[in-house]
Amino acid sequence: MDLHRCRVVLVRPEVAGNLGATARVMRNFGLSDLCLVAPKASPDNRQARQLSTHGEEVLDNATIVTDLGHALADCVLVIGTSARTGGAFRRQSIGTPRQIVPEIFSSLARGPVAIVFGPEPSGLTNDEVTRCNSLIHIPTDPTYGALNLAQAVAVCLYEMRCASLAPNENPAFVSAPAPFAAQERMFDHLRTALQDIHFLYGESADSLMHGLRHFIGRAKPSRMEIGILHGLARQIRWIARQAAGTSTQRIGTGKEKVERTGEGATD
Numbered sequence: 001m002d003l004h005r006c007r008v009v010l011v012r013p014e015v016a017g018n019l020g021a022t023a024r025v026m027r028n029f030g031l032s033d034l035c036l037v038a039p040k041a042s043p044d045n046r047q048a049r050q051l052s053t054h055g056e057e058v059l060d061n062a063t064i065v066t067d068l069g070h071a072l073a074d075c076v077l078v079i080g081t082s083a084r085t086g087g088a089f090r091r092q093s094i095g096t097p098r099q100i101v102p103e104i105f106s107s108l109a110r111g112p113v114a115i116v117f118g119p120e121p122s123g124l125t126n127d128e129v130t131r132c133n134s135l136i137h138i139p140t141d142p143t144y145g146a147l148n149l150a151q152a153v154a155v156c157l158y159e160m161r162c163a164s165l166a167p168n169e170n171p172a173f174v175s176a177p178a179p180f181a182a183q184e185r186m187f188d189h190l191r192t193a194l195q196d197i198h199f200l201y202g203e204s205a206d207s208l209m210h211g212l213r214h215f216i217g218r219a220k221p222s223r224m225e226i227g228i229l230h231g232l233a234r235q236i237r238w239i240a241r242q243a244a245g246t247s248t249q250r251i252g253t254g255k256e257k258v259e260r261t262g263e264g265a266t267d
Helices: 016-029 046-050 056-060 068-072 097-108 149-165 180-196 202-217 223-266
Strands: 006-011 033-037 063-065 077-081 113-117 134-136
Touching: 006 016, 006 068, 006 149, 016 033, 016 046, 016 056, 016 149, 033 068, 046 056, 063 068, 068 113, 077 097, 097 113, 097 134, 097 149, 113 149, 180 202, 180 223
Parallel strands: 006 033, 006 113, 033 063, 077 113, 077 134
Antiparallel strands: none
């Protein structure tokens, strides 16, 4: 999933270093759309530039507006952030970054989505919170819940990045399960191999094979993984044949010795 449609909005940021650190972490996680609402700190500040390592382009292209409404005008979804919970304004539609991220991803295909962060001293006002569709609350130790602004941005964008790489969002990371018929052929092959080495033997054979089928089936093996299991079955059967051949050879050798001894005694 392309994250370029996700906009990071900083409302009245006061610390220049946080601008730079935010730009850097946006570059780390593949975002580029930074909007500053009535900033008290300048993106041209020396500290901002120093802390933006490899994120200078994000700072250079940041949009600066005077009002939150201008920052959100084209967005299809607005997610606020809050260290505080409860109360009439902050107790509904609030969750952790991991809980809210699916809502963000379901909207990205429709247009820009904004994650809004308030100023360092106080966070978003109640009026600003009411303009958000949902709120993110980062669970911290209750004895000190105030995160640094750039750290809060990093936590949220990390969850975004992880979600973008998850198998259900990126099919390149997962293969489709093999067809039922292919799995059945593999299970038949594996059963024969396990019978050859007497792992499946006697009254418990069916229940053991049933357990193996469920164990492997829960993994939803792909065609490639089915091929690996066929290879395992072939190797087990080859080892079993080698062991059986060695045993036959040993028995045959012993018999020949007895026969030769008998022949000599007769003479």
